Amino acid sequence: EPEVTQTPSHQVTQMGQEVILRCVPISNHLYFYWYRQILGQKVEFLVSFYNNEISEKSEIFDDQFSVERPDGSNFTLKIRSTKLEDSAMYFCASDLRGGTDTQYFGPGTRLTVL
Amino acid sequence: SQQGEEDPQALSIQEGENATMNCSYKTSINNLQWYRQNSGRGLVHLILIRSNEREKHSGRLRVTLDTSKKSSSLLITASRAADTASYFCATAVYNQGGKLIFGQGTELSVKP
Numbered sequence: 594e595p596e597v598t599q600t601p602s603h604q605v606t607q608m609g610q611e612v613i614l615r616c617v618p619i620s621n622h623l624y625f626y627w628y629r630q631i632l633g634q635k636v637e638f639l640v641s642f643y644n645n646e647i648s649e650k651s652e653i654f655d656d657q658f659s660v661e662r663p664d665g666s667n668f669t670l671k672i673r674s675t676k677l678e679d680s681a682m683y684f685c686a687s688d689l690r691g692g693t694d695t696q697y698f699g700p701g702t703r704l705t706v707l
Numbered sequence: 708s709q710q711g712e713e714d715p716q717a718l719s720i721q722e723g724e725n726a727t728m729n730c731s732y733k734t735s736i737n738n739l740q741w742y743r744q745n746s747g748r749g750l751v752h753l754i755l756i757r758s759n760e761r762e763k764h765s766g767r768l769r770v771t772l773d774t775s776k777k778s779s780s781l782l783i784t785a786s787r788a789a790d791t792a793s794y795f796c797a798t799a800v801y802n803q804g805g806k807l808i809f810g811q812g813t814e815l816s817v818k819p
Contacts, residue, residue, distance in 0.1 A: 624805045636750070636795065636809040648804045684750060692737050692805035693757075696797075700749035 595619040597699035599685050605705045606675055614670045614702045616685030624691040625668045627660065628698075629653070629681040636684065642668065643691060675706045713796055713810040721818050726783040728813040730796035731776075737799040739772055739779050740807065744793045753781075753794075758801075786817045 598617045606612050618625050627639040640650040642660055659671045668687075672679055682703050688696040713730045720726055730739070738757045742750040756763045756772045756779065763770045769782040783790055793814050797807040 626805065626807075628807075628809075635811045636797070636807075638806045638808065641805055643804070649806055682747075686807075688805060690805075692799040692803065694738075695752055695755050696740065696799070696805065696807055697752060698742070698750040703747075 595621075595697075597685055597687055597697050599683075599699035599702050601702060602700065603703045603705070605707065608677060608706055609674050612672050612675055612704065614672075614683050614685075614704070616668045616670075616699055617666050618668055618685065618687030619697055620666070622687035622689050622697075624648075624688050625660075625662070626686040626688075626696070627670045628684045628686060630684065630701075631681045639670075641691075648691075672704075675704075677706050680704055680706045713794070713813045715813060716811065717814045717816070719816040719818065720786060722786060722788055724786055724817075726786050726790070726815055726817070728781045728794050728796075728815070730779045730781070730810055732779075732796075732798045732808075733777060734798075735801040736774075737801050739770075740797045740799065741768075741770060741779075741781050742795045742797060744795065744812070746792075750795070783815075786815075788817050788819045791815060791817045 625642040630636045682701045685699040740755045741753040767784045793812045795812045797809045
């Protein structure tokens with residue numbers, strides 16, 4: 594069964610450093626998403642991406658964050674200057690039609706900012 | 708209350724018993740999806756129910772949706788120790804392009 598994959602599974606970085614989290618969505622899906630989950634809290638929407646542009650973003654997704662689909666398969670989340678409070682599990686997700694069918698999640702990248 | 712709130716927050720039952728979790732939401736939705744998360748792991752999709760559906764079954768799972776009350780329930784029948792996990796409802800809000808809004812989740816513990 595097709596699945597969303599994410600790399601790395603765990604990333605440790607120093608405050609102020611840039612990180613890039615990578616995702617490979619399911620190949621025929623057209624809508625891509627990033628969510629995050631701070632330890633012990635609920636999953637929060639960050640951004641949605643369709644047709645090579647951001648379709649919606651949350652208040653969390655400020656100028657420190659950016660997303661990109663650099664080729665036909667990868668979908669990346671960049672955090673330019675990490676802060677301690679960016680420590681969280683980051684999930685990538687994808688679906689076919691943008692909100693009308695199952696949204697599949699990757700296994701997540703645990704980001705630890707020291 | 709927030710979109711996608713679940714109750715109870717925690718539920719402890721014996722193997723073989725049924726587990727019922729409830730979710731409430733506030734806005735119009737396209738669909739409501741239930742996910743399971745084992746501690747520190749990814750989100751596993753369980754079932755999707757569309758706004759024009761009232762009930763759906765998948766194996767030992769039964770989901771209901773009441774759009775007039777803006778609520779949903781997830782029933783796991785004949786629970787097993789392996790069902791121990793956190794369960795989240797997530798609403799795909801109408802006209803918001805696929806964004807899912809998650810509830811706080813119900814932590815289910817099934818004792819052997």
